Amino acid sequence: MKASSLDEVYTSVNPEAEIIYVVPLIRYSHKKSDYLYLLYEELIESQKYRIESVSVFNHFKLITGKLTRKNAILHYHWLEFQDLKSLMGMPWKLCCICLFKLLGGNIVWTLHNEFPHDQKYLKLHSFLHRKMASWADALHVHCSSAVKTMSEKLHAQTEKFWLVEHPDFPANPTLKNKAKKYLNNEYGIQFRSKFPVFLMFGNISRYKQIEKVAESIIEENLDCTLVIAGPVKKGNNELYKELEMLAEQDQRIHLVPRFIPEKHVSWFYSASDICVFNYREILSSGGYHMAKAYKKTVIAPDMGCLSDEKNKPMIHLFKSQKEMVEMLRGQITTFLHGKD
Secondary structure, eight states: OBOSSHHHHHHHHOTTOOEEEEESOOOTTOTTTOHHHHHHHHHHHHTSSEEEEOOSTTTHHHHHHHHHOSSEEEEEEOOOOSSHHHHHTHHHHHHHHHHHHHTTOEEEEEOOOSSOTTOOSHHHHHHHHHHHHHHOSEEEESSHHHHHHHHHHHTOOGGGEEEOOOOOOOOOOOOHHHHHHHHHHHHOOOOOTTSOEEEEESOBOGGGOHHHHHHHHHHTTOSSEEEEESOBOTTOHHHHHHHHHHHHHOTTEEEEOSOOOHHHHHHHHHHOSEEEOOOSSOSOOHHHHHHHHTTOEEEEESOGGGGGGTTSTTEEEESSHHHHHHHHHHHHHHHHHHHO
């Protein structure tokens, strides 16, 4: 079912609900770029519900809260682990979720990924995700394509799914020349004025196949600048070293491997011409929605929720790495002809 807001989903699950527990924590300090804040912004401002985000260590609040408040809904995101340390905390999380359910609590689970991006412990994740799907009163997705994919994977009835679209990111564009100047002063990025700027923005992680884009630009000798910006995700130090080497050997590749302050985000998007995504797998993409907010041309794989965007202007979807390279080259040609 399609809903215009999360309120419709919550009302269908428990019309008497007064409090919504959200996992993980909402970053109230990043109101223009935090997915969770933007997803709940309307409900936070309306004050219809009390929105309380819960950390891993405070999962006990789900139990104490349910014991003191009868009408509570738990809205969970990203139920996964990447290593043995995070695996050790999973029984604690599941115990709290299960007790919350047994005490009469209602659960909404948002499905962001088909499976963990690092593809570790897939069988255990599959078991946990099917269990969570059985506990959930509603499964929230951001596109119609995700319903068929995830209903089969989770063995869940399609009637359990609710489609509430991805929240829009607010854009605060800067003049391109000013943005390039700011990036040069702050991050040492030197732009080649004649050629287009490709941007790959967000956490640096192996599933995004960033290195393949950089390697293609070097191997195909493409006339462009590639800016890669974002913090290195846990467990991806080898990828960081690969990208660092590529950036050192070719002046077209610029690597900014750190968290980007919210006030600087607009510089990167305003200075770029095309946003590139090369996901190995994806269901919903926050990066795509940020690029859309800044009205950027997008090159991305034809998969997940991105497939639903294929007929929109400025969106170019590929089915293979060869097609991706052809699109990169085609956008460079289009850009250079526009400069004539």
